Amino acid sequence: MAGRQQALRLGFDLTPGMRVGLYGGSFNPAHEGHAHVAETARRRLQLDRVIWLVSPQNPLKTNHHETASLAERLAGARRFARGRSMIVSDAETRIGSQYTIDIVRDLKARFPGVHFVWIMGADSLASFHRWRGWTQIMAEVPVAVVSRPWISLKSRSSPAAQRFAGARVPIEQAKLVPTAKPPRWVFLTGPLNFQSSTLLRERMRRRGS
Structure with missing residues (x-):
């Protein structure tokens, strides 16, 4: 009953044993590049669900x-x-937190037995060391990074990538990441999608001017 109440409160239900990707962001606005990251992670990691966590800010x-x-x-x-x-x-809004480390710990506590993995684009990995509790995030859940245009090389030499270089999993073993004991992370390469929220916002500003 408690688990059912948790599901109703958050708007989704998860069961033990599921492999679930957590994909956070502002999505301001959402675009095909986001869908590409989510679908790439879902397919390569063999996930049962991908939850797009739209942040309040x-x-x-x-x-x-x-x-x-x-x-x-x-x-x-x-x-x-x-x-x-x-x-x-x-x-994130329902739980009352805007920080990844808090949402990850909360969802792990609410859904014991679910195999969570954090999903991000390579642009996020480049600035990951600026996130609150970024080393703790790596200790809480495995991480999957999906290549993005122009930033992939920089992201792979970022402070976070260097700090956890020994925890990186070969891409051939990507499907093992969701159930791996953290810290573990994988960099997923493949076809690139060139859409970005920044470019879309700039295009909308030009149309409005």
């Missing part, structure tokens, strides 16, 4: 006036999170 971004409302960003993410295995959630 990215604490590393100062341009708050350019951030659309949470409702708008949730609606946008739902347009790109295709298929039954993709879930769009405002769990």
